[in-house]
Structures are given as structure tokens and as C-alpha cells.
Amino acid sequence: MNDQGRYQRQENSFSHERRTQTFIAEVGGEHARLTSTLLKTGAAAAGVAEVWSDFHGSGGHERHWLLGNHEALIRTVNPDVTYDFLDPEFLREDLEGVVGRHDNSWVVAHANDPAGAARALEQLRDLRVRVLLTLAATGGVIVQRHPDPASALERLDTLGQRRAIPAGSADLGAVAAGMALNEIILGGTSIGDDLDTPRTVGFYSLSRRRRIDMPGAATFEELIAELASPLERATFSGRRLKQVGAGALGNWTAIAVALDGRVAMDVIDGDQEVQPHNLNRQVLLVRGLGRRKAPVLTEELESLDQEGSYAHVDRFVELSSDLEPLGGVDAVIMAPDNDAARLLGADVAWRWAVPYGVGGTGVTGGQLVIQEPARACFRCITRLTDEAASQREPAGGNSCARANNESIVASNMVVAGLLVSELREALAGRRSRNLRFFGNGGGSGNRLGRMTSDPECSHLADVASRTESCSLEV
Ligand SMILES: [Zn+2]
Structure with missing residues (x-):
């Protein structure tokens, strides 16, 4: 399939030049399975050049491609996209070369396992790559954009050795994955959107009446605690x-x-x-x-x-x-x-x-x-x-x-x-x-x-x- 076909409707927003220079490294997907799956699905659809991840989905040929192995998922959605496995022990070695080859390189770090995300980013501390700190939990979503791993680590470190935060439902996963992918596609392209300054690009809390207001005084730790609070949600199952x-x-x-x-x-x-x-x-x-x-x-x-x-x-x-x-x-x-x-x-x-x-x-x-x-x-x-x-x-x-x-x-x-x-x-x-x-x-x-x-x-x-x-x- 030629570019004019598949990418025709996004060419002005996500140009061929930016798309082919875009690389995503995902860490911590194991603790945010739905967000990870939907992020890869969206990234593949948009034609992001390369996606590497430390979570590869599940096996089983009888399963729908969305629920299966992520290499197969990406091949199904868009064979133009290269997928590779990230070894959590050798992140720095794995990523140095590929980040150097792509002008628009991002690490998506799922904060559902704060300690694991911090360990991953610590390895990447001096790598020149932007970071999206992403959390879809039971009570909502936060997506923070950081100019480099050190900036993201500052926030993660405030969480200390907090235990893993249960992931939210698929809708919240879609919000988190979509907001992260939006930064990868559009971040820094509009006037006044400064990639060198940390920015909370997405905040959605179900326990807030207006959902989206972020009190300036709230710390990252407090916001995470709010989103991690368990919330009984309605299910579509049986409806x-x-x-x-x-x-x-x-x-x-x-x-x-x-x-x-x-x-x-x-x-x-x-x-x-x-x-x-x-x-x-x-x-x-x-x-x-x-x-x-x-x-x-x-x-x-x-x-x-x-x-x-x-x-x-x-x-x-x-x-x-x-x-x-x-x-x-x-x-x-x-x-x-x-x-x-x-x-x-x-x-x-x-x-x-x-x-x-x-x-x-x-x-x-x-x-x-x-x-x-x-x-x-x-x-x-x-x-x-x-x-x-x-x-x-x-x-x-x-x-x-x-x-x-x-x-x-x-x-x-x-x-x-x-x-x-x-x-x-x-x-x-x-x-x-x-x-x-x-x-x-x-x-x-x-x-x-x-x-x-x-x-x-x-x-x-x-x-x-x-x-x-x-x-x-x-
Ligand atoms: Zn009316």
C-alpha cells in the first residue's frame, strides 16, 4: 500500500518526515496491559516508524489480534512499522543506537509500577530522549511530558517505593494511550508548546466533579494517590x-x-x-x-x-x-x-x-x-x-x-x-x-x-x- 493511501488523512498533522523519524520505547507495559496494547495499536495505525517494548502481549493463535502477541498485533495493523523487544536489563545498550537514528524519539513509561519505571529511567538518565510518564488507574488518568529521563525521575522519586497501582479499564487505557500518542505526533508543533518544559498534558480524575481541574498546589504524589483510589465502575458486560x-x-x-x-x-x-x-x-x-x-x-x-x-x-x-x-x-x-x-x-x-x-x-x-x-x-x-x-x-x-x-x-x-x-x-x-x-x-x-x-x-x-x-x- 502506498503512503498516499494509508497516510493521506494525517499528512499535514503527522508528516512523512516526522513519522519516519519517530521512535517509541515503552517500559512497564506489563503493569498497564490495556494501555500498552492500545498505545501500540494506535502507534501502528499512525505509522510510527519503530516501536520497542518490554511487554509483548500474550500468545495464543485463537485470540483476536488485539489480545495476542504484540509483534503480530503491529504486523496486522500496519506492516510498515518495525517492532522489537526491549530487554529491561539492557535498556541503555538497546536504546542508544535507535534513539540516535530518530529525531522524534520518546520513552513511554507506565507509572503503574513506579519503582520499575524509576529503575528503567535510571538506566536512561543521560540519554537524549523525551519521556511520557503515563498512568491509567482505576480512578483516572495522568500523562506528563518530560524533556528528558532525569526530569521524569524527579517526579517518580517522590513516589518512593510505592507498590504497583492497579490499571484502569480499557476506556481509561485508551485515554492514556491516546494522550501519550498525541504528544508523540503533535507535541511541540504548536506555538507556545515548549518541549523543554515538563507539562502535565493530560489529567482526568473521576473523583473530581469537573474531572480535569488540577490544583496547582497538589504534588505528583497526591495526584497519583487520588487516581489510584479504588472506584466501583459500571461495566458494559451483560448490557x-x-x-x-x-x-x-x-x-x-x-x-x-x-x-x-x-x-x-x-x-x-x-x-x-x-x-x-x-x-x-x-x-x-x-x-x-x-x-x-x-x-x-x-x-x-x-x-x-x-x-x-x-x-x-x-x-x-x-x-x-x-x-x-x-x-x-x-x-x-x-x-x-x-x-x-x-x-x-x-x-x-x-x-x-x-x-x-x-x-x-x-x-x-x-x-x-x-x-x-x-x-x-x-x-x-x-x-x-x-x-x-x-x-x-x-x-x-x-x-x-x-x-x-x-x-x-x-x-x-x-x-x-x-x-x-x-x-x-x-x-x-x-x-x-x-x-x-x-x-x-x-x-x-x-x-x-x-x-x-x-x-x-x-x-x-x-x-x-x-x-x-x-x-x-x-
Ligand atoms: Zn433541553
Whole structure:
């Protein structure tokens, strides 16, 4: 496959020059298996030249490639990418040469095993390589970018001999992996984003009402302790979902949900065949070139979650009846490429009182909104109107013909992970939050931002009288 095909949709954001100069060394993946797996999947899709790791996944030919050996995983996602094993005892020797050959070299160190990560970085102390200190724990995610191993070690050393921190669920792994990969792709490319200064590029804490505010006074140790606090999360296991969209965002929401296991999901998408230029981000479709997306996605999901049940509906969502009925459905995930479908889905989910998670990504960022049955509706949260939606882009039709936009895999990973995580909160009966991701923002802080979650909503008064047949007036 030629470059113009696979990398066409990311060329302005992750140029051929930067891509072929990019190297990732991952340490501590054993203690962050899902994050490690999703990082490699995303990095391979984006065409990172070389990925080396001290964790190689699991064996077993009967397993789906996402759950198997990582050398095979990377070969499946993108044979252009070189994968190699890192020997934890000889990191310095292993990495010196390869780092010297790549201008854009990064170490991703999973902080789930702080002592192990510190031992690894100690070996690399005088190597000229940037470091992403990454943690997806049960209570949230932190990703810190450091100019060199010594800077990262300063933070890790504050954790002392802290014991291993249990890894979070797949959605949080996708957020952490996506935020780390985003730095590798875009870090330092925008004005004011200084790679020589340590920056906490990602912070997402489920125990904070707003999720993303980082108190300046909090130490790294305190933030880690907060994220490591155990949190009972809702599972998608045994639940029934409908998902609209089998594109980039939909691939990653489906992965984050299906990895819970024993999920029932209908995937609704009328988009055309899988094209080469989809493969830089639509990772579950890599074996489906030339076939229609929805059936390929459900086949992969069936193989990934063999105790689950997945079905596809090969059409665009243009009428309520394309999504209804929602009886017995626990949640709807909306990952289409147009606002008309988002509005239509919101109205249907509102009538049926089903939690509704909506996401959208642009070139290097995106946002997510959760509409809960007894809280403000999607229309009031977004102020989106039918007129605006229809002017911007008509529903239906092939997405690639309509939107010639660039899109990188990292923002889809982050937004999908957050969407699934916030949907979990809604299903657990806790308040979900709506968030934004600015993957290419300058400045010095968190790339996650908040958006309105609880505006005035006049439709709430109608909830009590809501029936399956009523129509929403706006
Ligand atoms: Zn409303």
C-alpha cells in the first residue's frame, strides 16, 4: 500500500518526515496491559516508524489480534512499522543506537509500577530522549511530558517505593494511550508548546466533579494517590447497546466497550467500503479493505468478545425508525460524522429515556456529550439546531466524499475513551461530565477542557409525561 493511501488523512498533522523519524520505547507495559496494547495499536495505525517494548502481549493463535502477541498485533495493523523487544536489563545498550537514528524519539513509561519505571529511567538518565510518564488507574488518568529521563525521575522519586497501582479499564487505557500518542505526533508543533518544559498534558480524575481541574498546589504524589483510589465502575458486560458509526471514533468506542466482554451491541452504519485512507485510525477495519464497514466491525468485535453478541445494520441514521426501538437498550453511543444524526439520535434517546453518549472529532481534537434521561438534553447542552445541522452537512452519503478532513488516531482514542468512561458514570447513576480535548493546544497545562454539562433545559419538565410516541419540541 502506498503512503498516499494509508497516510493521506494525517499528512499535514503527522508528516512523512516526522513519522519516519519517530521512535517509541515503552517500559512497564506489563503493569498497564490495556494501555500498552492500545498505545501500540494506535502507534501502528499512525505509522510510527519503530516501536520497542518490554511487554509483548500474550500468545495464543485463537485470540483476536488485539489480545495476542504484540509483534503480530503491529504486523496486522500496519506492516510498515518495525517492532522489537526491549530487554529491561539492557535498556541503555538497546536504546542508544535507535534513539540516535530518530529525531522524534520518546520513552513511554507506565507509572503503574513506579519503582520499575524509576529503575528503567535510571538506566536512561543521560540519554537524549523525551519521556511520557503515563498512568491509567482505576480512578483516572495522568500523562506528563518530560524533556528528558532525569526530569521524569524527579517526579517518580517522590513516589518512593510505592507498590504497583492497579490499571484502569480499557476506556481509561485508551485515554492514556491516546494522550501519550498525541504528544508523540503533535507535541511541540504548536506555538507556545515548549518541549523543554515538563507539562502535565493530560489529567482526568473521576473523583473530581469537573474531572480535569488540577490544583496547582497538589504534588505528583497526591495526584497519583487520588487516581489510584479504588472506584466501583459500571461495566458494559451483560448490557445491550446500540452504536451509530463504524468510523474512527466508533472503532475506538467499540473496542473500549467490547473489552469488558459479554456485550450485546448493534452497530448501525451505512458508510461505504473500507478504504486505505481509513486505516490510519479505523484500527478494527484493517483486515476489511474493500468491504463495507459495519459488517467488518461487527465481525472483528465478535472475534474480540467471543461471549458477546454483535449485529450490524447497514444504513445511515436518517429517521427515528433507523434507531428505534430502544426498549431493553441500556445505552446508545453516537459516533457519526454529522450533526443531523446526532440531533436525531438525541431526540430518540430522550424519548426512550436511554443514556446517550455523543462524540465528535476534528483534525486534532474533539468533544463528547452525555445526555442522561433526567438531566439537560443534548440540544440544550450544545445549542445545536436542526437548521444549523442541515446547513453544515446533509445526513447520509459517504463520509469521505463529504468530509475531506484530516484526522489522526490519537484524538479518536482520547475522545472515545472519555465518552465510554462518562457513559459508565451515567450507567452507575453518577453524574457524567461533558469534555473537550485540544490535542494541538499551546500553553502549559491539561489538554482536556470542560464544556457545559448542566445548562437550563426546558424539556426536563416534560420528562414525567414522556411516552414512546411523543415528539420533542424545540
Ligand atoms: Zn433541553
